[in-house]
Amino acid sequence: MRSAHTVEQVRAAETALMARLPEGALMQRAAAGLAYAVLDLLPQAYGARVTLLVGSGDNGGDALYAGALLARRGVRVSAWLLAAAPHRAGLEALRRAGGRVVEAAPSQPQDVVVDGIVGIGGRPGLRPEAVAALEVLRGVPVVAVDVPSGVDVDTGRIDGPAVRADVTVTFGTHKVALLADPAAAYAGAVHLVDIGLDLPEAAVESLQAADVVALLPRPDEHAHKYTRGVVGIRAGSARYPGAGVLCVSGAAAGLCGMVRYLAGARDAVVAAHPDVVTENGRVQAWAVGSGGGPDVATMLAEARADGVPLVVDADALGLVDGPLGVPAVLTPHAGELSRMTGAARADIEGDPLGHAREAAVTYDAVVLLKGRHTVVARPDGNARITTTGVAWLATAGAGDVLAGLIGALLAAGLEPYDAASVGSWLHGAAATYAARGGPITAPDVARAIPGVVRDLL
Ligand SMILES: NC(=O)C1=CN([C@@H]2O[C@H](COP(=O)(O)OP(=O)(O)OC[C@H]3O[C@@H](n4cnc5c(N)ncnc54)[C@H](O)[C@@H]3O)[C@@H](O)[C@H]2O)[C@@H](O)CC1
């Protein structure tokens, strides 16, 4: 599991650890990790040129100490001081190691810029001096210290200029802005340096392959199709048969025992999936929504009446105006959530984590807000952020596949929060498998799911 802690949690853990360690020890650990990450980017240390952008706090201190370590390896390190009173001991260490202080961009081309402007103590946005310095150094690879300066660390919002990093070297734990978009898109590749913090459970996390393996439902040796779970699909219509076929393709990827289909695209569904049953009967979960046409209200009402967990997608989301009274996963994209809650789409895209959490409370359901980094939020404020997937996944029908897949995982017995986050992870991974760097269609994603699961297991 990749965990992201809040600034307050990090500060508390740092204070506790610092009380047990010699002064400056934590910063030395951070700086060493940072220096190694910079060295990894340099073809060779000796003679390479690195500029440090240094703010007034300990984030700048990390950059200065790392600069001192780099200078000892033969790197030509320049510290561009953006604040009047930078970390004094760090600056001294850098000078002693042979680094120099500059007041403008070094005239020679630089190999790496280290962003030590602000870290977890920063307010969102950057001052004009920092913006100007970054502009002069545009094109040089950026390594951000702890977080890309300027982002809102606890929310992932971007409320002004912010550093766009190629690599972020973060300390002790991930910060929320390193997982949650839009800020996460500014972080580049994130490298975590363990500095020994003892941290509480994190509210924001990101599943990794091993977590998905641990959560995946799999048949035991006595399994039959009913013990593995039956998912019912109410999606698609005579007018939109494709939505039904695609939703079923996600549901029938092998993660539950059986799929029942009860909507208006029966012939198309059976032609594509002869394994699907079209008689009414017991199910352990429903997926309702896409391409449902005029019957969608009836389909949602009938599914709810069964009292089993529910995935609500696409057209059916417009009918949700409060808690549904059954365990539910709602799967809107920003436009659909905007129509549900009245919040502007741009506001949702600017703070997907915040809006998904709020909607989870409003609807007393797990809310899966689709995006580059999909957010799965629970009413208690916990959230999982999906980092698998590729931009090619933004294709018609991919959401239908996801709804069916989550339905199958619910039917197999996963809790809504696990079903949504595991489903989202698998969906992203399947897209990456299928795409192999090129374009994909929704059926490709569904077809790739069993292969992803096989490789995981
Ligand atoms: N406390 C510790 O033991 C450790 C801290 N570490 C580093 O220390 C950082 C936190 O240090 P600080 O608490 O000193 O805070 P920061 O260095 O993040 O920044 C605070 C300083 O920046 C100024 N500032 C705030 N917003 C600004 C903005 N938008 N533009 C320009 N200046 C701004 C503030 O006036 C303040 O002086 C972490 O992110 C991490 O890099 C690491 O060394 C690990 C150990």
Ligand SMILES: [K+]
């Ligand atoms: K920074």
